[in-house]
Every structure is written in C-alpha cells, then in structure tokens.
Amino acid sequence: MSEVILTMHDIVKEYVVGGEVSTVLKGIDLTVHKGEFLAVLGPSGSGKSTLMNIIGCLDVPTRGEYVLDGKTIKDEDEKSLAQIRNKEIGFIFQSFFLMQRQTALENVKMPLIYAGMSEKKQNERAREMLEKVGLGDKIDYYPNQLSGGQQQRVAIARALANNPAILLADEPTGALDQKTGKQVMELFHELNEDGRTIIMITHDANIASHAKRIVRILDGNIGEGDLTDA
C-alpha cells in the first residue's frame, strides 16, 4: 500500500469539567494512507468532533502518539500548531465559514496569506483553485451572491490552496440540500482520484458511503465496521 500519511496510536483525550475527569477518546488507533478517502462515522457525542480537532491539530491529545506526514504532533506551542495546520490540513466546515465581506478570491487567499506567499502568487494560486472547483467565472463574487453549493466549493478551494496533506471535512454537506450535497461529494471523488487524501467526519451514513473506507466511532472507541448501526 502507499505511504502512510497519518498514524494514531492509543490516543486518549480527557477533559476536566468541574473537577471530574471525562474521557472523550479512549485509546484511538488509526492509520490513514496517502490517497485514501476515509469517512469517520459516528453519532453526536461519540467523540468524533474531538477526534477531528486532534487530526486537524486544533487540539492535542492527553496521551498517545499522533504522527502526521512524518511529524509527531505533541503538545507544541500554538505557533507551531498554527503552522502545521496551515501546511498540512485543509479544513472544510459544515457552515462554510466564508468571510462575508470578502470575495471568493480573497477567501481562498486566506491560508496563502498565512503561508507567507507573495501577493502575486497568492492571486495566481487562489484563481487556479477556484477554477479547479468550477468557479473560475465567479472569483469576484461575494459569498451572499453565491448558492450554498457554490459557497462550499469556495471553501473547498480554500482548503486546497496550500496543497495540504489532508483535506479534513466536518459534515461538509450538512448545510446543503441533497442535490448540491451530492455534487460536493462528486467533487470529493474527483479530488480523491487526483490523489488527494480526504478525511470526512459525519453522522450521516449515506454521506459516509461516498468514502472508500469507513471507520465508526462510538463512545470514544473506534472500529472499522459496516454502516448498519451507526
């Protein structure tokens, strides 16, 4: 099989709430290879958001080992975590999270700005990404001039901008109707066929079924499994 892009070994995440320790992730083992399209399927409260935060380097595990693209993610300082997120992770959110006062192009430029790219290159790259998601003719549109599906495409273009190791999508179709949701999934397929590694977090088994591989998370434990009782 191809090269490993992400390994998690015995990942535990504990929170202390009101003096009591609550364990949200109870020893997660996960390996993802380059070019995979993985869905993490689980109901709300299963710990999947916490898992996503850790995969996305927004949070660090209490215990366990997490290696992303050859780098061990430990309790690094905020600055290095930010730089890892910038380079390695392309986030896609349920509610798109676009800056309403900025054009599609400006939105896609955001991660490029933080990568320290020159402005000329930022513009070229952002335009290229928007063309890739089929919005080459809408680069100067503001989010409120775009449909929900188009907005999510802008968000995907933004996630791809820095050519990250992983595209990390959190309920990417949650705010879309079925038809546009399906179109977004088709785009995911295309991207995956181009070799892009995608990890998608969802509670929706139908959406998860678009992925090539599904892992289920329930009550802080993970397991490869079928879709029936998710």
Added chain:
Amino acid sequence: MHSFGIIRQSIALSWQNIKGNKMRTFLTTLGIIIGVTAVISLITIVDGVINTVMSEFSSLGAGTLSVTAYGTPLKQGLTESDLEEILALDNVAGATPQISTTASGARRGADMVESVSIKGISEDYYENNPTLVTLGRPLTTIDIENESYVCVIDQDLADNLFPGQNPIGETVLLGGISYTVIGLEGESDDLMAAMSASGSSSDGGAKIPYTTAKKVTGTDKITSVEVYVADTNRTEQLQEEIEGVLYKAFNQRDDVYYVFSMDSLLETMDTMMSTLTYMLAGIASIALLVGGIGIMNMMLVSVTERTKEIGLRKAMGATPGRIQLQFLLESLVLSLLGGILGVILGLLISLLVMTLLEAPFVFSGSAVALGVGFSTAVGLIFGWAPAKKASQLSPIDALRSE
C-alpha cells in the same frame, strides 16, 4: 520584504473592517478627533498669539533697560549725576532721562484738550528710535542745550489739536507755555508707548527737551532713565552694573530703585505662556485618553463579534502573533484615522481663529507630529489588550462559538 507584505495585507484587511462599520468607526474615532483637534488648535493658536505679542514687545524692548527710583528722604530720586554715571558704563549705547508730567493743552486760539502727557527726554531717545518721527524732525542736542521750547507731538495730540492739518511749525500751549511743534511721531507700533498712553488716558502726548522740562516743572528729579544697551548679549551684566551704581548712589539701599529689563520680562512671559500652552494641551489630552478608552471598547466588542473569524483564521494557520498584529493594526488604523482628521480640523480651526485675530498663522510641524504621535500611541496602548485577548482565544472554542 516579507513582513512588509504581511503588514500591507493586514492593513488592507483592517481598512475593510473599518469601512464595513462606517457609523461605528466614526463614533469611535470621534473622541480621538476631538482630542487631537483640541491639542492642535490650542497649541497653534497660543503659539501664534505668543509669537505676535513677543515680536511686538521685543521690537520695543530688546536692548532697553528702564531705571526707576522711589527715592529715600536723603535722595528723592534719580538725578543728572546718576545719569552721567550710567552713561559712563561700558556697553551703554545711550540713555535718556525721562521727566514725566501732565498738562492741559491747547492750540493757540482753539479749544483746550484736558490732559496731555509731557515727557522731557534727551536726543538719545530719538537716536535709539530712529523711525519714530515721521514728519518734521526729532529733538536734537541743540534743543537740549538751548533748553528750547520745542516739542514733538504724537498722532493723538495732532488729531485732537490739528485735525487734518500739518502741525509742523505751529504753536501749541502746554500747561500755559507755548512750544513750537517741530516733529510728529507716527502711529506708534511701540507697544510700551501705546500702553503708557492708554494707561494715562491722556488726549495725546508731547516730547520736549528734558532740560526744558526741568525748568518748567522746577525740579531736578528725573522720573526714569531709559538705558540703551550696545551688546544685548550682555544685558544682564549691564543691569547688574547699573544696580551697583544705584546701590552706591542711594546710600547702600537696594530697595528704592528698580532696573527693569524687557528681556527678562520677555523671558518670564515666554515661560508663562509655554506653561499655559502645555497645561491647555494637557487638559485637551484628557479627551485623547477618553478617545483611547472608546477605541479599546470598540476593539473588545470587535474581538467578541469576530470570535468565529478568529477561530477560522487560526484553523487556516494564523499564529497568535498574526492575530495580535491584525487587531493591533486595526486599532492603530482607527486611531490614526482619527488623529489625521483631528490634525486637519485643528489646523483649519487655528487658521480661522488666527485670521479673525488678524495674526499670522504659523504652521506648527511639532503640533502635527504631536497629534499624530499621540494618536499612534493611543492606538497601540489601548489596542494592545484587545489584540492580546484575540490572539489567546482557543481555535476550537472560537470556531464553536455561535
């Protein structure tokens, strides 16, 4: 190069946010605008007024020492021998005694005017104020030696006694004695003369030879001596020397005479005025402080409102430093915007006031620098805490906030 690009894009973004909230931006910067306007206009106006007053004072006063004495029972005032001793001092360009008296005056055959201030002086007075006589001739050594009954009258007296006529060669009666008018003093820009004229509320003034004045008043007493200093860099030294002469002359008493230097008055005034300026500027800067608090308040609101944006930016790879820079620049742009508007407004107001006062408007670069500097400082100081707060938000909490 790189950090320049970062700052440029951050400023562009700040501008976007500021533009997006025009009303709020205006209200927030209003405090800074008012503060800077007040500081700039106060400093410029007070500076301009001081400059005008000072130049008027120094046109009269630079290099003049005025000696007066109250006298003791033994020696009732300044005498001619005191004058001679003063004249013999080094660094004295000249000195004129002044014998002041008041008389009613009349043009022969015309109505009287009530009060004419008469000053007996020597030729040194006109030698050291060469532009004073605009018509006719000044008093000369010959007039003094001959104790002549001639006078130089001022514009007020000329207007009162010879309205619309040339007074030269005419005869006036001053205190019942007739004098020939030999000269006319022009409208005086001599502030001291103008002040003494208005102070004595006279209908005008006339200058006569002091020798004549002695004869007319029947005393030897000299009211005061004006000493003209040759080298104004050593005015203070001369002042001390004159005081030494008087100390001896008045039998070793130092409380019965006074040597008044315009320079020291100017210095005192200058100090007083600058103190006043800084006090006013200090009061005005309270407005700046309030403005700064306004900016801090708005930035805190902005951080709260944009928690999600901060989360997103952090997810996209913005380091805490970048977030802090972003918010700090935003606060800086806000306060600088207010500062620049305040400078423009302040200069316009000063220009208007100075025009109304008919005084020259002096553009004060330091006032502008002060205004811009103050607002920059306010932006940085009051933007710091909100920016720090923004930078420390956890990306997870920030993204989750609804």
